[in-house]
Amino acid sequence: GFCDADWNTLSGDSLSTTGHIFTLAGGAISWKSKKQQIIVKSTMEAELIALVSACEEASWLWDLTHEILLWEKPVPPILIHCDSTAAIGRVNNRYYNGKSRAIRRKHSIVRAYIGNGTINVNYTRSRDNIADPLTKPLAREKVWDTLRGMRLKFIIT
Numbered sequence: 001g002f003c004d005a006d007w008n009t010l011s012g013d014s015l016s017t018t019g020h021i022f023t024l025a026g027g028a029i030s031w032k033s034k035k036q037q038i039i040v041k042s043t044m045e046a047e048l049i050a051l052v053s054a055c056e057e058a059s060w061l062w063d064l065t066h067e068i069l070l071w072e073k074p075v076p077p078i079l080i081h082c083d084s085t086a087a088i089g090r091v092n093n094r095y096y097n098g099k100s101r102a103i104r105r106k107h108s109i110v111r112a113y114i115g116n117g118t119i120n121v122n123y124t125r126s127r128d129n130i131a132d133p134l135t136k137p138l139a140r141e142k143v144w145d146t147l148r149g150m151r152l153k154f155i156i157t
Helices: 042-067 085-092 099-113 138-152
Strands: 004-005 015-022 028-037 078-082 119-123
Touching: 004 042, 004 099, 015 042, 028 042, 028 138, 042 078, 042 085, 042 099, 085 099, 085 119, 099 119
Parallel strands: 004 078, 078 119
Antiparallel strands: 004 015, 015 028
């Protein structure tokens, strides 16, 4: 999986945008782009909320793989790639020392998913994050690169 957030760059409503994409065997199987419901104070907080959204989807996919009888057991944790070292560092820390109760709750959710073996979080560079087009406008070449990364193809009629 890949997750990303855009910290309030284009909207007049002070809300950030969350996006995530999950792939299986190299092809996209699930993706989402949505405005966040909480006004955040930093990029790290926006990325943390995006990570929570990706964790919830990963948990659903992880449970689905348990239901597929032919799927190899035990199911390993789902790897989520995030381009924010600050958010990854924050979720790897047991304690959240921020003042926002909503962000502290998000931190606890990600820590619970990591703790129960549902997910692992890994760093990826922003240029390699295929969830980028779900959160912000990009140059044409970057959009084509991410489409190739998702193995999506256009059908021209």
